[in-house]
Amino acid sequence: MKKISVTTVILVLISTVAFAQNGKKYGEKISVKEKTNISTLVANPDKYDGKTVLVEGLIVDVCEKRGCWIEIASDKEFQKLRFKVDDGVIIFPMEVKGKTVLAQGIFEKQVFTKEQLIEQAKHHAEEQGTKFNPSSITEGKTTYRLKGLGAVIR
Amino acid sequence: MRHWRKLLRVLHRDIGYLAVGLTLIYGISGIAVNHIADWNPNYSIQKTTIVLDSIPKHLGKDEMTTFILQAIGETGNVKNSFRPSPNELEIFVEGNTISVNYDTKTVTQEKFNPRFFIKETNDLHLNKPKGIWTYIADLFAVALMFLALTGLFILKGKNGITGRGAWLTAVGFLIPLIFWYIFYG
Structure with missing residues (x-):
């Protein structure tokens, strides 16, 4: 009985240490070796459009209802990048907000019309339970995001 | 023929017992996530x-x-x-x-x-654990189909599939067919 208890404690300790080192994994295994700064991606969208990249940063927002996206703070101040996963493939819990993520995904440059942006913002407001004023959007714009493949959160 | 029906009844009963827990989990979560536009189910x-x-x-x-x-x-x-x-x-x-x-x-x-308990049911329903849970959920889905099909033949006579059962089963099929027709027709 004593042997079993000692073995259990050792196994729990080993798994705790392993978890602490590696973090919690979501989706596909990270395969890209080199990290790219979010600011570099945003500054060179045509170069990285459609490429699979690895970024690291602080999680500053999470899709509250479906857990289908997170927003990652850039290395550059006041900048962030959305990491969007297909519904149900990865579900991020709200508890990850404020933690650091290593995220692998396909960088996408997206050009939106004013109408498309209003529709998106309306959907976002519904998801987050916030209010949205359509007149706050006056023109279309180009946005960037990562189509999420895999992530490790520490 | 009698043995065949008896075997169905035994399998329906025992698999039904096994499926009670998961049916409640999927049912509760089903209602919870069905109304995701109105509330946060997690x-x-x-x-x-x-x-x-x-x-x-x-x-x-x-x-x-x-x-x-x-x-x-x-x-x-x-x-x-x-x-x-x-x-x-x-x-x-x-x-x-x-x-x-x-x-x-x-x-x-x-x-x-x-949300206590509901979040856990949603995590299982939406297959958050992945891995082996995927296969458990597949088995459960097969079990539900088995229960539905064997349930058709549990009773014989006027309340069985040749009588009242046929009408109610037809209504059960008609409900999704009508909705498909309304939305996609």
């Missing part, structure tokens, strides 16, 4: 906003974080902070996100707690 979230008398804009991020936490009496463990814009600060505390707007002097707290 977390209860309380948002409160207060307006401070003043905010010392000149403070750095760390000093401002300390100032805001003291001002609102938040003593939880600070995970990190972020500045979305020059006039905004977000502070991440365990179970609480604090958003500060320097211009309006508003401090919004968003406290969240996982």
Whole structure:
């Protein structure tokens, strides 16, 4: 009985240490070796459009209802990048907000019309339970995001 | 023929017993996520906003974080902070996100707690664990189909599939067919 208890404690300790080192994994295994700064991606969208990249940063927002996206703070101040996963493939819990993520995904440059942006913002407001004023959007714009493949959160 | 029906009844009964737990889990979660437009099925979230008398804009991020936490009496463990814009600060505390707007002097707290039991049922229903749970869910789906099909032949006579059962089964098929026709027809 004593042997079993000692073995259990050792196994729990080993798994705790392993978890602490590696973090919690979501989706596909990270395969890209080199990290790219979010600011570099945003500054060179045509170069990285459609490429699979690895970024690291602080999680500053999470899709509250479906857990289908997170927003990652850039290395550059006041900048962030959305990491969007297909519904149900990865579900991020709200508890990850404020933690650091290593995220692998396909960088996408997206050009939106004013109408498309209003529709998106309306959907976002519904998801987050916030209010949205359509007149706050006056023109279309180009946005960037990562189509999420895999992530490790520490 | 009698043996065949008896075997169906025994299998229907025992597999039915095995499926009770998962059926309740999937049923509860099904209702919860079906109404996702109206509520958050995983977390209860309380948002409160207060307006401070003043905010010392000149403070750095760390000093401002300390100032805001003291001002609102938040003593939880600070995970990190972020500045979305020059006039905004977000502070991440365990179970609480604090958003500060320097211009309006508003401090919004968003406290969240996982919904007891319902979040766990949603995690299983939406296959969050992945791995072996995928196969358990597949087995459960097969079991449900088996229960539905064997259920057709449990009774014989006027309440069986050749009588009342045929009509009710037809209604069961008609319900999705009518909706398909309305939405896609």
